[in-house]
Amino acid sequence: MELTAQDSKRIKEIELEIFKVFIDITKKLEVKYYIIEGSLLGAVRHKGFIPWDDDIDVGLPRKDYERFISEAQKYLPDYYFLQTYETDPEYPLNFAKIRDSRTTYIETLMNNKRMNHGVFFDIFPLDFYPENEKEQNVLDKKVTIYSKRIRDTLNVPQPTSFKSKVFSLIARLLAKDTQTACRKKDDIYTSLSSSDLMGNMSSAYKRRAVVPLDWYGEGVELEFEGLKVNAPVEYDKFLTQIYGDYMQFPPPEKRKSHHFTDVIDFDNPYIKYIK
Incomplete structure (x- = not known):
């Protein structure tokens, strides 16, 4: 099932609302995050979402990530669920999502899972990697x-x-x-307790998403759909390593969302569709 332009617009609106709450919680918990990969590309090239994509991806150094997932739920509205493989046992991934439980977004890949299937926002741990x-x-x-x-x-x-x-x-x-x-x-x-390399181990870009630790640094402020967000300080090197000439648009036939869905419903919660 392909997303319509209206579906994509609504998903982005929901994700941005989650992002605002996420940023507020990171400030309360004093944990550091970075916008990464496709979302970083969107921030640099489009000052927001890549037009044909509807993801927001952020990464937190492992210690900050662990603190976030252990404490963030109490700061979230009741309708937001912090999903990990510990909080939702059938969820099969090594990174967290914040789900809007009032909505339904069932991906074909995981349509057999009895878990929260709300519209989501991805949160990745950033781990040390051997040199x-x-x-x-x-x-x-x-x-x-x-x-x-x-x-x-x-x-x-x-x-x-x-x-x-x-x-x-x-x-x-x-x-x-x-x-x-x-x-x-x-x-x-x-x-690993330390290394000069760090990356998102769940990245589709594999080792290209592993970069020198100082490329992250304290971060630098970029704009994303009107929000001020934290990005790796060496974001140009980061994006070049992953995408090459990242300011060059891909050919039209490749400007597609990489998500495949069975059910999208913004007005009813996912539990309506769980078998």
Whole structure:
């Protein structure tokens, strides 16, 4: 199901309202956040959303992230839910979302999950990453088995080869459910106490999203849809590493949202659609 222009506009409005609340809570908790990846690109190139995208992505250094997810819910309105794999056991991801529980936004990828499916705002932990390539490879391989366990529960085409089936069996033996798999992934992600590299381990850009720690720094203020937001101090280097010539627009055929949805309803809560 493709989003209509009106759907996209309404999603952006809801996300911006969540963003305002999020920023207010980070100030109360004195935790640092950065706008990252596609949202950072939007802030620099468009001073807001990328026109054909409807995401807001922020990242917090792990210690700040942990404080936020442990304390933020008490500052949120009742209709906002801070979703993690701990607060919503069928939620299968290693980053948090703030969901507007008054709405419905069921992604095809997770349409089989009995969890909160409201319109959301993404919050990523930023973790230290090994500086040595061999250690990077070891960490990535450790994570793979638990990522496989999670993928096997999603509504996506699954490989049918014998090797893949054996891999799935091993994954099930190591993690009984997605919540366990997420915990084990986080144990791996947080195994380093320091490094000169830091990144979003859940990023679709993988190692391109890992950058020198000082690229984040204290941050610099940018505009995002009229809001003043915190961005990595070396945002030009950050964006160049991920996107190359990031001021160049992609060809028209690639200017599409990467979200695929089954149900969008801004007037009714997701619980109406949970089977």
